Amino acid sequence: MKTVSLTIDGEKVTARQGEKVLWAALDNGIYIPNLCALRDASEIPAACRLCFVEVEGKEQPVTACTETVEPGMVVNTRGPSALRLARTAFELLMSSHPVDCAHCPANGSCELQKIAHHLGTKLKTRRFRKLLRELPVDSSSPVFIYDPNKCVLCGRCIWICRERLGIGVLGFAHRGFERVVTTFADEPIAESGCRDCGECVVVCPTGALTFKEQ
Template identity: 50%
Template sequence: MSRRVTVTIDGKKIQALAGEKLLWVALENGIFIPNLCALKGQERPPASCRLCFVQVKGKEEPVTACTLPVVDGMEVKTRSPQVDRLVKSAFELLLSHHRLQCSRCPKNKNCQLQIIARERGLKLKLNRLKPLSREEEIDDSAECYALDRSRCVLCGRCVWVDRHAAKTGTIGFAQRGIARRVATFGDEGLGGVASPEFQRCVEVCPVGALYFKKKEERGDPGNEK
């Protein structure tokens, strides 16, 4: 059985299981840390969105909370000038991948980008970067859900859930660098997906790229506050 430890986050003393990742300890205790790519239960979180930086006492550089196992006596601050700078840059980079048309998005008001912007006082618009123009057709071929790649921030949550939980073998990442995209097997489109288990992949999309067509089927993707 795992040992219980005490950590201090933003001055609040919290009991947690040794080895648990700091991101989940904070979120489950009402302390917000921006996050997009992590899912609870991942043995090796991808740490690709670079949003969950925190400052740990004794470490010079900020570290990602989704990869940081808690140890007894750990003292953490979720904000510092260095953390704020890193989060701001990572956020803008993600926004440059994401077509901003919130009023027409199925995830409007429940989007993780909107939540992070609100919590950290960040603007939902590009300042230094130009938008990555990706005029891709929406994959509307399935009855219940659709994929709009122009909103995809490549967080990898859907791909991870498909590989490790839903196991439908439907989606994966294709290509590299700027051309990287979520692809369906044989590029056949989501209409060819027979497994109802695939819904689990749709549920975890934090930004409305992979979404349920009907409003009543749209749930909470988890990880949010």
């Protein structure tokens, strides 16, 4: 296996040739906020827009999940323009996320909390208007509850269900602000061919998919 050495945040690291900067950083213990990235996915979604980093020689910040490592590359995950974009993206996500951590089962394990901590941003955004969607919660499954209001549309659940497990119960529907993860024809999850494996709950970074209390 050919490796490439590069510098991330002043630290010399090595990564497999062809690897993306995001994984190179994470594997070396350097955290870059991310939600939609999947190591094994054939296609990079590049949808959450949180993993911006600065690369020496590039004018604009780039997303770490799409940037391939190069020998001698100098990456700065804490550059001001990269952080600015990541913070704006995060605040935008939070502007349509109901922040009620105390009553959320994901409290403590929620990646949004982790990202907020990393970026030094509050969970409740003051800069933007609160735009909640008020969608119905689906608790039809015997195993888990799906609250689309807390969903950040990262697509991890869709990928695991369709690509990894070959079931394909979940998918994206609608466009723009209405975009939502749902079942075919919006049927309740219990009636949509779900096998109650709960893998989607495991990969969900937020409290959108949570196990029912036993």
